[in-house]
Amino acid sequence: MEEFMGPGADLERMRRQLAQEAETYGVPFQGADRLYNTRLAQELALWAAAEKRGDEFLQAVYRAYFVEGKDISSPAVLARTAASVGLPAGRAAEILEMRTFSQAVEADWALSEGERVRLVPTLILDGDRLTGAQSHGALVEFLEKHGVAKRANAGG
Numbered sequence: 001m002e003e004f005m006g007p008g009a010d011l012e013r014m015r016r017q018l019a020q021e022a023e024t025y026g027v028p029f030q031g032a033d034r035l036y037n038t039r040l041a042q043e044l045a046l047w048a049a050a051e052k053r054g055d056e057f058l059q060a061v062y063r064a065y066f067v068e069g070k071d072i073s074s075p076a077v078l079a080r081t082a083a084s085v086g087l088p089a090g091r092a093a094e095i096l097e098m099r100t101f102s103q104a105v106e107a108d109w110a111l112s113e114g115e116r117v118r119l120v121p122t123l124i125l126d127g128d129r130l131t132g133a134q135s136h137g138a139l140v141e142f143l144e145k146h147g148v149a150k151r152a153n154a155g156g
Contacts, residue, residue, distance in 0.1 A: 018133060025136065028067045036065070036073040042108070043101040044078050044092060048085070056085040 015031050022029035041061050048057035060081045064070040070077050075096045082092035095101065115124060123130045123139075125146040130138065 014133075021133070021135065028063065030067050030069065032066055032069070034071075036071055038072060039105065040075060040078055040096055041072050042105045043099065044082060044095060046101040046104050047092070047095045048082065048087060051087060053082075053085050053087055057082060057087070060085050 019029055019031065021027075045054060045057055045061070048054045061072055061078075064077060064081050065072045070081075072078065072081075075093060078096060079089040079092040083089035112122075115122075117124075119131045121132070123142060125142070125148070128142075128146065130142045134142075
């Protein structure tokens, strides 16, 4: 993972910090020892969103990778993940094989390149940026600074 994070990156400290944040908010997290190419997952996520299952699919991909340690670059894993949220696995496999959403992902990447996004997550509001994994408090502060109102059904 060092090749993606740069020389001197303290990966163990990052893992501990993520695990602590996850525990604080009751989010399952086992960590990840390998990075996988997420291109196909991004393509399938766009299809899932078009089918009104985007959030569920993204949560299932998170679970597959960070909790179950699955290879989320695998079309078979992604098709099963789609099926786990009520999407037809066969159709998911077709979407991946035909690369139906490839151009849409390219457009998203071009937008990110144009905005000089180099780290995920990156939030951009009114030209102001918040990058990297952040605490809940930092996210709330950033959103409030830009006048984003809390939804009535958001809880807490």
